[in-house]
Amino acid sequence: MAEKIKFTIDGKECYAEQGQTILAAALDNGVYIPSLCYLKDLIPAGSCRICNVKVSGRFMTACTTPVNDGMEVENNTPELEELRKSIVEMLFVSGNHFCPACEKSGNCELQALAYKYQMMVPRFPYIFPEKEVDPSSPKLFIERNRCILCKRCIRSIKDESGKSLFAFKKRGNKLMINLDHELAATMTDEMAEEAMEICPVGSILRKEKGFDQPIGHRKFDKQAIGSDIKSVI
Amino acid sequence: MSKKITIEPVTRVEGHGKVTIHLDDQNQVAQSRLHIVEFRGFERFVQGRPYWEAPVLVQRLCGICPVSHHLAAAKALDVIVGAGTGEGLTPTGEKMRRLMHYGQMFQSHALHFFHLVSPDLLFGYDADPAIRNVIGVAMKHKDLAVMGVMMRKYGQEVIRATAGKKIHGTGAIPGGINKHLTQEDKEFFQTGPDPMNIEKMIEWSQASVDFLKNYYKEHKAFIDEFAYFPSNHLSLVRKDGALDLYHGVLRAVDHEGNKILDDVDYQEYEKYIQEEVRSWSYMKFPYLKHLGKEKGWYRVGPLARLNTCDFIPSPMAQKEFEEFKSLTNGKPNNHCMHYHYARLIELLHSAEMMKDLLNDPDLMEGELTTKGAKIDRGVGVIEAPRGTLFHHYEINDKDQIVKANLIVSTTNNNEPMNKSVNFVANKMMNGQTEISEPMMNAVEVAIRAYDPCLSCATHALGKMPLDVSLYDAKDNLIDRKITQ
Ligand code: SF4
Numbered sequence: 001m002a003e004k005i006k007f008t009i010d011g012k013e014c015y016a017e018q019g020q021t022i023l024a025a026a027l028d029n030g031v032y033i034p035s036l037c038y039l040k041d042l043i044p045a046g047s048c049r050i051c052n053v054k055v056s057g058r059f060m061t062a063c064t065t066p067v068n069d070g071m072e073v074e075n076n077t078p079e080l081e082e083l084r085k086s087i088v089e090m091l092f093v094s095g096n097h098f099c100p101a102c103e104k105s106g107n108c109e110l111q112a113l114a115y116k117y118q119m120m121v122p123r124f125p126y127i128f129p130e131k132e133v134d135p136s137s138p139k140l141f142i143e144r145n146r147c148i149l150c151k152r153c154i155r156s157i158k159d160e161s162g163k164s165l166f167a168f169k170k171r172g173n174k175l176m177i178n179l180d181h182e183l184a185a186t187m188t189d190e191m192a193e194e195a196m197e198i199c200p201v202g203s204i205l206r207k208e209k210g211f212d213q214p215i216g217h218r219k220f221d222k223q224a225i226g227s228d229i230k231s232v233i
Numbered sequence: 234m235s236k237k238i239t240i241e242p243v244t245r246v247e248g249h250g251k252v253t254i255h256l257d258d259q260n261q262v263a264q265s266r267l268h269i270v271e272f273r274g275f276e277r278f279v280q281g282r283p284y285w286e287a288p289v290l291v292q293r294l295c296g297i298c299p300v301s302h303h304l305a306a307a308k309a310l311d312v313i314v315g316a317g318t319g320e321g322l323t324p325t326g327e328k329m330r331r332l333m334h335y336g337q338m339f340q341s342h343a344l345h346f347f348h349l350v351s352p353d354l355l356f357g358y359d360a361d362p363a364i365r366n367v368i369g370v371a372m373k374h375k376d377l378a379v380m381g382v383m384m385r386k387y388g389q390e391v392i393r394a395t396a397g398k399k400i401h402g403t404g405a406i407p408g409g410i411n412k413h414l415t416q417e418d419k420e421f422f423q424t425g426p427d428p429m430n431i432e433k434m435i436e437w438s439q440a441s442v443d444f445l446k447n448y449y450k451e452h453k454a455f456i457d458e459f460a461y462f463p464s465n466h467l468s469l470v471r472k473d474g475a476l477d478l479y480h481g482v483l484r485a486v487d488h489e490g491n492k493i494l495d496d497v498d499y500q501e502y503e504k505y506i507q508e509e510v511r512s513w514s515y516m517k518f519p520y521l522k523h524l525g526k527e528k529g530w531y532r533v534g535p536l537a538r539l540n541t542c543d544f545i546p547s548p549m550a551q552k553e554f555e556e557f558k559s560l561t562n563g564k565p566n567n568h569c570m571h572y573h574y575a576r577l578i579e580l581l582h583s584a585e586m587m588k589d590l591l592n593d594p595d596l597m598e599g600e601l602t603t604k605g606a607k608i609d610r611g612v613g614v615i616e617a618p619r620g621t622l623f624h625h626y627e628i629n630d631k632d633q634i635v636k637a638n639l640i641v642s643t644t645n646n647n648e649p650m651n652k653s654v655n656f657v658a659n660k661m662m663n664g665q666t667e668i669s670e671p672m673m674n675a676v677e678v679a680i681r682a683y684d685p686c687l688s689c690a691t692h693a694l695g696k697m698p699l700d701v702s703l704y705d706a707k708d709n710l711i712d713r714k715i716t717q
Binding site: 100101103133135136141205207208209210211212213214215216217 | 281282283285286288289290293314396397398401402403404406407411412602631632633
């Protein structure tokens, strides 16, 4: 325990490795900080902003901020929870998320967060952006209407030489996820499966597999998102 | 989803059944029409979507019998994924789907009879709408109301156990099903505490048939005469002629019982069935091509099914079927009000079929899905509670749906429902220049026999919202009555 740093989250005493981010350390200590773009062992993107916490009165993304000795982190406060809820609502209106017919329903982290925050109707007007799907790869169906641009696929689905199969295309509000079709042609079934798993929403779909998991057996059917976090310290 | 589709308010499904009646110079009925607004939008919504999404997406067409759309779409996709048509699935795949379907049929028929029809029977068709509703039944005939609620619940639990949810589940997937039946559910359905077990459901189904037969004895003249007209009848039947609500070949008989279509593989339905567009209606009018528009229209649903099939493959329902057939000397039954009778025989049949299936070990174990070589076109047909339901999909080489055509049960019954409204108009409106309360009631009864999937027909309180307009020979609106 000697080399560990001591800090607190909402007054709870926690420990972190040197250089560990607030989010990674929180999870090790059994504390859930909601996130969408974060994925263990990947370089953090800090793009979704859901993991905002407050340190010394300032908002910080927990996935990119390293823990300092004696840091006092606010996490589960009404103010932060409201902020996170508003981000979830913003993500809903800025895409086309029709949960009833989406095969990721029940396994979708965005939907799970909407349930967690009891989102009924978004406070922002719907944008209904026009997005194009990309059905042309043999193994994957890219459903851009649901993409939240979290970059999880870009950061994790790579070929043997380390090249990403996914990349962003265009800029600003035209920014979209793109699959390299040449690389996708070499994709194994396992990689395709992993890509679908890694996407927090229903944007990457494994072709011909939809709905094979019955209701009741999906990730968030029985437990709310974050409720399974256990301390490993 | 890349295109925006604007739905004008008028094309939405709305809460009123609209009827227009035109009188001639002598105030005789020149023409009467039932205007139904249909859900064509779904055929566009699914374009561009990955095909495996269709069974989950299209079931949103309806909150009353979504399982029918779920299964019809899944059956069409079975063909596309090379799992064959109906017989090609694994035993588990087919039997779980059948159980889901019988659960659906059971709950839908129970809902229709107890919630929507029984108030008319118990209080009389002319009774004050304030008591002629399901609440009235609950107050005066508590036993019946309890039966209705519990039978519906049982059916819905069966759907939950097979589809994953009571409404809008995901159980049926292209090529099969996504789950087995659990031991816990099986035991619950077989031996659950009274009344939630299959024995009680069969007993109550039989009691419902008996109740209707007694009513029939007392009101024979009305039941036989009201909205009677000869017609053709169409449904799926099993290859050997048995009633089969899940799968079979298309058969149609004329009003005398002559087979006018038989042993037709529904993959070829377009060769035999055509849909006519009439300028005044959003809903198409299907007919058998070889007989033409005038003679080729047909009825679907419980009455049609008992007219097309040769027998019912479950003993109690078969016994009732024989008695039912004897009323018309074995010929097709063309009495509109006998839809209710036929519906209850099917209720009993569905309960018997569920009992058999619950004893089948294939539900608990075995391969869930099967697949073969993919093709780009598939048609799925099922006997939904309200009648024959067609789903037809075509896909491109990128697995997107490029074409969908649905002929829903209520569309198939479009012409017969119009005929029923004609019957009422001719009987009650000749020489009249005002719409009377009994006339409104009669229209409601005539339409309800078909259990159409209009939101008006499934109005929670059993009172169908109607909007009837009367026009004189010069097309002036002379009266209009709306019930809420
Ligand atoms: S496709 Fe999925 S994983 Fe990739 S950026 Fe979009 S939401 Fe994130």
